[in-house]
Amino acid sequence: MGKKGKNQYLYSISCAQCAAFVMNYRKGGKGALLRCFVEGIESPEKLAAYKQKANSKEDLDNLCCPQCDCLMGVPMIYKDGRLAFRMLNGYFHKKLIK
Numbered sequence: 001m002g003k004k005g006k007n008q009y010l011y012s013i014s015c016a017q018c019a020a021f022v023m024n025y026r027k028g029g030k031g032a033l034l035r036c037f038v039e040g041i042e043s044p045e046k047l048a049a050y051k052q053k054a055n056s057k058e059d060l061d062n063l064c065c066p067q068c069d070c071l072m073g074v075p076m077i078y079k080d081g082r083l084a085f086r087m088l089n090g091y092f093h094k095k096l097i098k
Contacts, residue, residue, distance in 0.1 A: 009098070011095060011096055013033075014092065015068060016070075016092055019093075022066065025042065027040060028040075035084040035086050037083070037084045038060070038084060054083055057076060057077050071091065072085075072088055
């Protein structure tokens, strides 16, 4: 992951519309969640598998709620070349796990 060290936090990301669990994400720093890097996705296995199989943003699907199919993020390539989902503000909730 980009930021290494003690300032990493594990968040549970859920849908703002239906409150369904979407993923667990390891984030560097406490700021706003603007993007979710593929390498920080811990679970579920379907999303975590992108770490091995995705090489370009065309390999990524839109990030949608598994229950209500609400769009929560779109694939992007960050300026340093890492794959990520650009999160759509207001369509998801984050809860600190640890």
